[in-house]
Amino acid sequence: MKHTMNISILLPLCFVFLAVNCVYGDEEKFVTRQEFDKTITTLLKRIDHQQTVINALGKKLEKQSDIGTKTKRHAQTPLIxxxxxxxxxxxxxxxxxxxxxxxxxxxxxxxxxxxxxxxxxxxxxxxxxxxxxxxxxxxxxxxxxxxxxxxxxxxxxxxxxxxxxxxxxxxxxxxxxxxxxxxxxxxxxxxxxxxxxxxxxxxxxxxxxxxxxxxxxxx
Missing domain, CATH: 2.60.120.40 (Jelly Rolls)
Structure with missing residues (x-):
């Protein structure tokens, strides 16, 4: 599965998140399985979005590195x-x-x-x-x-x-x-x-x- 590793990492965090945020005022709120699944899906979508941003930044850095290499090579032109x-x-x-x-x-x-x-x-x-x-x-x-x-x-x-x-x-x-x-x-x-x-x-x-x-x- 595409998100197997992400889920294995996120599950403990989600349980901590739910445990800390289960109380609103003086009332307890129990999270249903449907709400839990929805939360996981939302988090995975955010991870996918961040991964897209990271990939775009990586390509930009590679391009800048390539330009820097060419510029350095050009800078080595003999002074004539x-x-x-x-x-x-x-x-x-x-x-x-x-x-x-x-x-x-x-x-x-x-x-x-x-x-x-x-x-x-x-x-x-x-x-x-x-x-x-x-x-x-x-x-x-x-x-x-x-x-x-x-x-x-x-x-x-x-x-x-x-x-x-x-x-x-x-x-x-x-x-x-x-x-x-x-x-x-x-x-x-x-x-x-x-x-x-x-x-x-x-x-x-x-x-x-x-x-x-x-x-x-x-x-």
């Missing part, structure tokens, strides 16, 4: 992040020449090489990159964010006439294998070469979101 800006102007850049962001602000994991002008992935994983470029006054420019020499997206700065400046930029999420490189380069060549304004106005950044084989957790 960089930000580098231009202190010196980049001028007279030829076609496909890299922009060398010469002032490194952050370089956790040593993935960015300011002399090579590229980020080289220390580990395989999902990365986030962003870039903002400022043109020289009255000078336009075409640049590209590259992955292993292949164009990912392009940026155009239209600093035309009147000494106007212009900015261009973007963000991208990329899956990289170890040793893949990401850089920004001049898209094409013009008579005087492409140029990017320095004085810390132009910046290139990136970071590892999750190492390969690691499950991303949101929320």
């Amino acid at each position: 992040a960089f930000s580098a800006t231009l202190q010196s102007h980049q001028e007279h850049l030829g076609i496909h020449q890299k922009v060398l962001f010469d002032t490194v602000i952050t370089n956790e994991g040593n993935g960015y090489n300011p002399h090579y002008g590229a980020f080289v992935a220390p580990v395989s994983g999902t990365y986030v990159f962003s870039a903002t470029l400022l043109s020289h006054a009255g000078v336009s420019g075409n640049f590209e964010l590259m992955k292993n020499g292949t164009v990912v997206y392009r940026m155009y700065m239209g600093g035309h006439g009147g000494g106007d400046y212009d900015t261009a930029g973007g963000s991208i999420i990329l899956k990289l294998s170890q040793r893949d490189d990401v850089a920004i380069q001049a898209m094409d060549s013009v008579s005087n070469g492409q140029s990017v304004h320095g004085d810390l106005h132009s910046i290139f950044s990136g970071f590892l979101l999750a190492e390969a084989g690691e499950e991303l957790v949101v929320g």
